[in-house]
Amino acid sequence: MVTEWRLERHNDAPLLPPSLFADPGFAATAAIGVLLNLGYYGMLFVATLYFQQQRGYDAMTTGLLLLPTVCTALVAAPISGRLTARHGPYKPMVAALLLGSAGFLGWLVAGPDTSYAALLFALVATGLATPSTVPAATAAIIESAPSEKAGVATAVFNVSRQIGNAVGVALFGTLTLASASMYDGLHTSAVIASAAFFTGATLALLAGRHRTTGSPATALVAATAQS
Numbered sequence: 001m002v003t004e005w006r007l008e009r010h011n012d013a014p015l016l017p018p019s020l021f022a023d024p025g026f027a028a029t030a031a032i033g034v035l036l037n038l039g040y041y042g043m044l045f046v047a048t049l050y051f052q053q054q055r056g057y058d059a060m061t062t063g064l065l066l067l068p069t070v071c072t073a074l075v076a077a078p079i080s081g082r083l084t085a086r087h088g089p090y091k092p093m094v095a096a097l098l099l100g101s102a103g104f105l106g107w108l109v110a111g112p113d114t115s116y117a118a119l120l121f122a123l124v125a126t127g128l129a130t131p132s133t134v135p136a137a138t139a140a141i142i143e144s145a146p147s148e149k150a151g152v153a154t155a156v157f158n159v160s161r162q163i164g165n166a167v168g169v170a171l172f173g174t175l176t177l178a179s180a181s182m183y184d185g186l187h188t189s190a191v192i193a194s195a196a197f198f199t200g201a202t203l204a205l206l207a208g209r210h211r212t213t214g215s216p217a218t219a220l221v222a223a224t225a226q227s
Contacts, residue, residue: 016152025144026153028207029137032093033160034167035200036137039193040130042168043104044069046176046189047123050110054182068120069127080132089140090208093133097201100129104197107190111183122190129197140207168193 021027044066051062076096083092103125109118138157145153172192176185 016156017149020145020149020153020156023144025140025207026156028203029141029144030156030160032097032133032137032200032203033157034164035196035203036097036130036133037161037164038168038171039100039104039164039196040126040168041165042172043107043126043189043193045169046172046186047107049173049176050182050186054112065116066123069123072124072127073131076128076131077135080135084136084139088208089136089143090204092136093140093204094201094208096129096132096136097197097204100126100133101194101197101201103129104190104194108187110186110190133200140204 021030047066047069048062051057051065052059057065080092080096103122106119106122106125138154141153141157142150172185172189175188175192176182179185179188
């Protein structure tokens with residue numbers, strides 16, 4: 001994305017106008033997309049390794065154990081849509097990202113004999129936080145761009161999330177394999193994921209200070225999330 005931005009600066013008709021990143025809300029939300037997926041999918045990968053390699057569960061059982069962090073999207077996205085319509089995109093983003101930041105720290109209790117119940121907070125909190133952030137962030141980045149660049153704005157957010165996916169899985173996977181024990185890697189990854197979400201919450205808080213609520217983009221995305 002950085003290389004594309006540098007190339008587009010010298011293009012008379014850029015596909016991705018660098019001027020979009022001059023808006024604090026646009027730049028912050030693009031960064032949040034990276035941080036969001038880096039933390040969530042990086043930890044989801046490590047959690048899969050934990051349940052399979054350290055706890056001895058097969059793939060089917062591991063999938064069932066991870067359901068609380070996946071199925072919560074069915075509840076979280078519509079609620080986030082309503083909150084975004086009422087309060088604008090930034091307050092729901094801050095709240096969701098702080099919840100996720102706290103949730104990742106719940107993985108610090110994970111060990112060879114940790115009960116599944118002790119991990120439920122981590123699974124549910126991060127599962128609620130991630131899909132709650134996406135509708136609000138989508139509304140934020142669209143309203144930060146000119147109306148004719150709405151498609152470009154959403155594309156930037158989606159690409160930033162995919163970058164986060166790749167970096168998160170690669171980074172956390174490497175940390176886990178390089179650590180003295182699986183648990184050291186798991187705990188280090190949890191702290192990094194928590195820090196990523198906390199950084200995202202800080203960016204959303206700063207970007208939202210001078211924003212108003214009730215923009216057409218916010219209303220449209222909120223309605224879509226609730227449907």
